[in-house]
Amino acid sequence: MNFANLFRIAVKALSNNKLRGFLTMLGIIIGVASVITMLAIGQGSKRSIQAEISEMGSNMIMIHPGGDRRGGVQLSADDMESLKLEDLEDIQTKTRYVTYVSPSVNSAGQAVYGANNTPTTVYGVNLDYLEIRRYRVDDGDTFSEQDIKTAAKVCLVGKTVVDELFPDGENPVGKVIRFGTIPFRIVGVLESKGYNSMGMDQDDLIIAPYTTVQKRILAITHLQEIVCSALTEAYTDQAIDEISEILRENHRLKPSDEDDFSIRSQQEMASMLTSTTDMMTILLAAVAGISLLVGGIGIMNIMYVSVTERTREIGLRMSIGAKGIDILAQFLIESILISVTGGLIGVVMGVGAAVAVNLIAAFPIYIQPWSVFLSFAVCTLTGVFFGWYPAQKAAMLDPIEAIRYE
Amino acid sequence: MKRDDTMEKREVIRLEQIRRDFQVGDETVHALRGVSFTIREGEFVTIMGTSGSGKSTLLNTLGCLDTPTSGEYYLDGVSVRTMDKNQRATLRNRKIGFVFQNYNLLPKTTAIENVELPLMYNPQCKAAERRRRAIEALEAVGLGDRLMHKSNQMSGGQMQRVAIARALVNNPAVILADEATGNLDTRTSFEVLVLFQQLHAEGRTIIFVTHNPEIAQYSSRNITLRDGHITGDTRNEHMLNAAEALARLPQEED
Numbered sequence A: 001m002n003f004a005n006l007f008r009i010a011v012k013a014l015s016n017n018k019l020r021g022f023l024t025m026l027g028i029i030i031g032v033a034s035v036i037t038m039l040a041i042g043q044g045s046k047r048s049i050q051a052e053i054s055e056m057g058s059n060m061i062m063i064h065p066g067g068d069r070r071g072g073v074q075l076s077a078d079d080m081e082s083l084k085l086e087d088l089e090d091i092q093t094k095t096r097y098v099t100y101v102s103p104s105v106n107s108a109g110q111a112v113y114g115a116n117n118t119p120t121t122v123y124g125v126n127l128d129y130l131e132i133r134r135y136r137v138d139d140g141d142t143f144s145e146q147d148i149k150t151a152a153k154v155c156l157v158g159k160t161v162v163d164e165l166f167p168d169g170e171n172p173v174g175k176v177i178r179f180g181t182i183p184f185r186i187v188g189v190l191e192s193k194g195y196n197s198m199g200m201d202q203d204d205l206i207i208a209p210y211t212t213v214q215k216r217i218l219a220i221t222h223l224q225e226i227v228c229s230a231l232t233e234a235y236t237d238q239a240i241d242e243i244s245e246i247l248r249e250n251h252r253l254k255p256s257d258e259d260d261f262s263i264r265s266q267q268e269m270a271s272m273l274t275s276t277t278d279m280m281t282i283l284l285a286a287v288a289g290i291s292l293l294v295g296g297i298g299i300m301n302i303m304y305v306s307v308t309e310r311t312r313e314i315g316l317r318m319s320i321g322a323k324g325i326d327i328l329a330q331f332l333i334e335s336i337l338i339s340v341t342g343g344l345i346g347v348v349m350g351v352g353a354a355v356a357v358n359l360i361a362a363f364p365i366y367i368q369p370w371s372v373f374l375s376f377a378v379c380t381l382t383g384v385f386f387g388w389y390p391a392q393k394a395a396m397l398d399p400i401e402a403i404r405y406e
Numbered sequence B: 001m002k003r004d005d006t007m008e009k010r011e012v013i014r015l016e017q018i019r020r021d022f023q024v025g026d027e028t029v030h031a032l033r034g035v036s037f038t039i040r041e042g043e044f045v046t047i048m049g050t051s052g053s054g055k056s057t058l059l060n061t062l063g064c065l066d067t068p069t070s071g072e073y074y075l076d077g078v079s080v081r082t083m084d085k086n087q088r089a090t091l092r093n094r095k096i097g098f099v100f101q102n103y104n105l106l107p108k109t110t111a112i113e114n115v116e117l118p119l120m121y122n123p124q125c126k127a128a129e130r131r132r133r134a135i136e137a138l139e140a141v142g143l144g145d146r147l148m149h150k151s152n153q154m155s156g157g158q159m160q161r162v163a164i165a166r167a168l169v170n171n172p173a174v175i176l177a178d179e180a181t182g183n184l185d186t187r188t189s190f191e192v193l194v195l196f197q198q199l200h201a202e203g204r205t206i207i208f209v210t211h212n213p214e215i216a217q218y219s220s221r222n223i224t225l226r227d228g229h230i231t232g233d234t235r236n237e238h239m240l241n242a243a244e245a246l247a248r249l250p251q252e253e254d
């Protein structure tokens, strides 16, 4: 047997029935393309979530008043106000694994400058907040410790707010805007962070000293949230333990009492989010894999038809000297050619579709090289596997009967 | 022309007491019941017999497609009986040229590709040689100007010529034809017969199965089969010339 000749024979046989070959291929093309596109989308969103979380600070820890809310129990007013400034100070001074600590109080409202206004949220925080959330000041400067002490009416603004209030490209630094009834002087503009994976605009905010927001806007003394960062991501659990201990002591909780606060880490959120996207990826890939299987069955079906249809041809080939293995190889090569060509087209179309999703829908994609290799390998195997039985059937034919077949 | 030298020629085929039984249900059909003969190089043998007399079974045996139930078969001096499937396939590829009643050309395939086919299964034959030999074979059957014609663009006579070229291309020890003119009209049948006589004149060994007694007159030897027995084996001293017969045929519609 001579592989080059068998290959030539198989190519010739396929080109004798191009339309059928293409239709058979279509199943494989769709299968491979969808596997690749689905994995690209799944991996893309996973990666963008991961990137964003580390951008937001993968060592971030968030403390909220009230116990674990998963029970759906209505919170009492006391619970809602369980976080105090003393808690913040204790976390700042008494911990070893916590680096930055910031209070957070926020209020939604309307920001106004001249004739322009925009709905936004003002976050009252201290300077650590910028470190924890990794906000950088692009233009101007941050407010000072002194501003916090005096509850000064100064603020940093996000890019979106700037665009809404200063559409003419005026330099906002030094300008005075109003938030509700309170005038704030802009001391700096934050560097743009864009949208996060949940579709939230991270530039649509105003940052002001927490004292200012507490006293002048909300008229409260408690903290709505405390955000801090662990030494490194690896120390998150230790940091949470330390914080928990301090808060339980400060809040005079008995060992039998439940926490009146809840602590979430970015790490925990990250693994939650990525496990969700992993699940989605597996699900999508499974659906796509099924279409690859269906494509394979399509090959098998067509190869069976083809063997029956070409019984006389097989008989002739055998009578002029083709061995069983030559016939087997010919049909196997045919089915592999269908699946590999389909696979190649599928790879191109899958990558194309993924890029199109990225360009048109602005959806993050990531094409993992292994997913391309894997789907390609799977589809070659599909060709061998589903081509084997029809090819075997062809090779087992009796030349005398085959050549008389009508 | 007399052929006194046949006795000295090499034995191409030698059958010794060939039997072939088919089991159909619990009945045994004896298709061949002890057939013996020898065919020497350069003979043009017609095998005749009524339908069911065992002609095809005999030809399948000669073509190494079928193995006899008992008896010995030597092709070109080699015993075929002990060969396995693959060895017989190789033997067919090198020593035998088949011509079938219904041509059996590959569809949508050019004449030259059809003729090249047997050589495709011979790894020793490289592409250039394959092409050259296919062209030679097609020229030998008078189709040198139709190399690139596809099978569906040809008449029955042309298709049978392509099939004959395909049977020639491996330079076989024997050409086996099963009712090779069975599908053709009288004129085309004679054209094909002319071709066979021409091959015979070139010294090729031909075995031609037919149920048409007229055709037997154009061969050098007739073997008659009946119920699996040989009932006649005569040398044809007055072989008719097919070319002359063709010339005498009344010109039908053009």
Ligand SMILES: Nc1ncnc2c1ncn2[C@@H]1O[C@H](COP(=O)(O)OP(=O)(O)O)[C@@H](O)[C@H]1O
Pocket: B022, B023, B024, B029, B030, B031, B049, B050, B051, B052, B053, B054, B055, B056, B057, B058
């Ligand atoms: N594969 C087979 N199975 C059973 N019987 C067969 C088979 N091939 C041939 N025969 C029988 O053997 C006898 C000879 O058949 P065959 O060689 O085809 O005759 P011919 O070609 O002269 O018409 C017939 O009776 C036929 O029915």
Ligand SMILES: [Mg+2]
Pocket: B055, B056
């Ligand atoms: Mg017959």
